[in-house]
Amino acid sequence: MKFHIPTVAWIFLSIIKTSNANHGTVRLVGGGSYYGRVEIYWRYQWGGVCDDYWDRQDAHVVCRQLGYSGASRAYGSARYGSNYRRYWLDNVHCRGYESTLASCAHNSWGSHNCAPSEAASVVCYTLSVYTRRFVAVRLRGGQRHYGRVEVYWSGTWGTIYHRNWNNYAATTVCRQLGYQAGYGYGYARYGRGSGPVWMSSCRCSGRERSIGYCGHYGWGRGSWSHAYDASVYCYNSLRYPVSIRLRGGSTYYGRVEVYYGGTWGTICDDLWNSNDARVVCRMLNFPSGGAYGYARYGRGTGQIWMDNVMCSGSESNLGYCTHNGWGRHNCGHYEDASVICSIPTPPRYTGSILVIDNCNALICPQKLQMS
Numbered sequence: 001m002k003f004h005i006p007t008v009a010w011i012f013l014s015i016i017k018t019s020n021a022n023h024g025t026v027r028l029v030g031g032g033s034y035y036g037r038v039e040i041y042w043r044y045q046w047g048g049v050c051d052d053y054w055d056r057q058d059a060h061v062v063c064r065q066l067g068y069s070g071a072s073r074a075y076g077s078a079r080y081g082s083n084y085r086r087y088w089l090d091n092v093h094c095r096g097y098e099s100t101l102a103s104c105a106h107n108s109w110g111s112h113n114c115a116p117s118e119a120a121s122v123v124c125y126t127l128s129v130y131t132r133r134f135v136a137v138r139l140r141g142g143q144r145h146y147g148r149v150e151v152y153w154s155g156t157w158g159t160i161y162h163r164n165w166n167n168y169a170a171t172t173v174c175r176q177l178g179y180q181a182g183y184g185y186g187y188a189r190y191g192r193g194s195g196p197v198w199m200s201s202c203r204c205s206g207r208e209r210s211i212g213y214c215g216h217y218g219w220g221r222g223s224w225s226h227a228y229d230a231s232v233y234c235y236n237s238l239r240y241p242v243s244i245r246l247r248g249g250s251t252y253y254g255r256v257e258v259y260y261g262g263t264w265g266t267i268c269d270d271l272w273n274s275n276d277a278r279v280v281c282r283m284l285n286f287p288s289g290g291a292y293g294y295a296r297y298g299r300g301t302g303q304i305w306m307d308n309v310m311c312s313g314s315e316s317n318l319g320y321c322t323h324n325g326w327g328r329h330n331c332g333h334y335e336d337a338s339v340i341c342s343i344p345t346p347p348r349y350t351g352s353i354l355v356i357d358n359c360n361a362l363i364c365p366q367k368l369q370m371s
Helices: 005-020 056-065 167-176 274-283
Strands: 026-029 035-042 045-049 071-075 087-089 121-124 137-143 146-153 156-160 181-185 197-199 231-235 243-247 253-260 263-267 289-292 303-306 338-341 348-350 353-355
Touching (some): 035 087, 146 197, 167 231, 274 289, 274 338
Parallel strands (some): 045 087, 156 197, 263 303
Antiparallel strands (some): 026 035, 035 121, 137 146, 146 156, 181 231, 243 253, 253 263, 253 338, 289 338, 348 353
8 A cells, every 4th residue: 555655744743743732721921930921722733812801710710720729810901922823712701610711611712803912811829729738717707716717828818618518627727716626517607708719628637737738629729609608616615504495395395405506406315314304494494304305396407416415413504414525426306305394383272271382371381472
């Protein structure tokens, strides 16, 4: 079989180009390592990006594609030099979460109406998207010990997306703030933040010196809604006074619920007994009470705050009793604990004699009270 030499050369060059091609790669020229005019590689050639509709969302995608955490500025009008080659992209519309500039909406490749002086440029944050380092944290939307978590990165405060957010991550934040431990919450429990969402998918052991040392998805990667901002509730001791209420019954009997961490929750019936019920009932101004389990007065919802409660019966508040730890349990709401509190014996008449607490006017007249 015979081949025409130019044909063979073309096939060889095509194989070389295909094997070396990396379509969609971006680079910065005319500036430095983290700022400059944006160029993109397509069809074996570098070309520019037109500044029509160019904004910071587009710049974020470019900078993250280059390994930075995001963009601090987006510029047009050939700030870092004119494009004398060609334009590959025009009318770029990124939503901010794309992994490459090529995956953003734009005109067809090479279709544009731009002059060399309309080249798009960016300035990226100088820290790598994967850098692990100590970062400052603060709580907003609550009080000193609870609130929305915000971290300081690249000169700006931002929030954390709640994916994989748990008590270990919350404990890392709380320990950094000087507390012993904490509980983690999502869905912007203490209000929505603003600005960048710096972190997501945090993986903490609870022993890190800063939340910035935890594993995560990368600084500023993704375009998450502030409706999913992460929060914490920090504490220093397992023994903490709580408010209580009864639900599913009446004023003196029902399912026991405690208020902790800004929300109401139930108690698991493991080890639940009359000593525990006595403490609950005295908090509700009854003299004593009986303990019941298996959700006698209906199943609760939400948190199960306490498990393996062990009171002596003399505590002034249920939160002072020994237990596993706030929110630590192995129970379902079918195991919610309940009480029936005893009601003081009401006065009664025996004939014409008023009897109070098994006394009458002849035996203990000092207890006689006229109704």
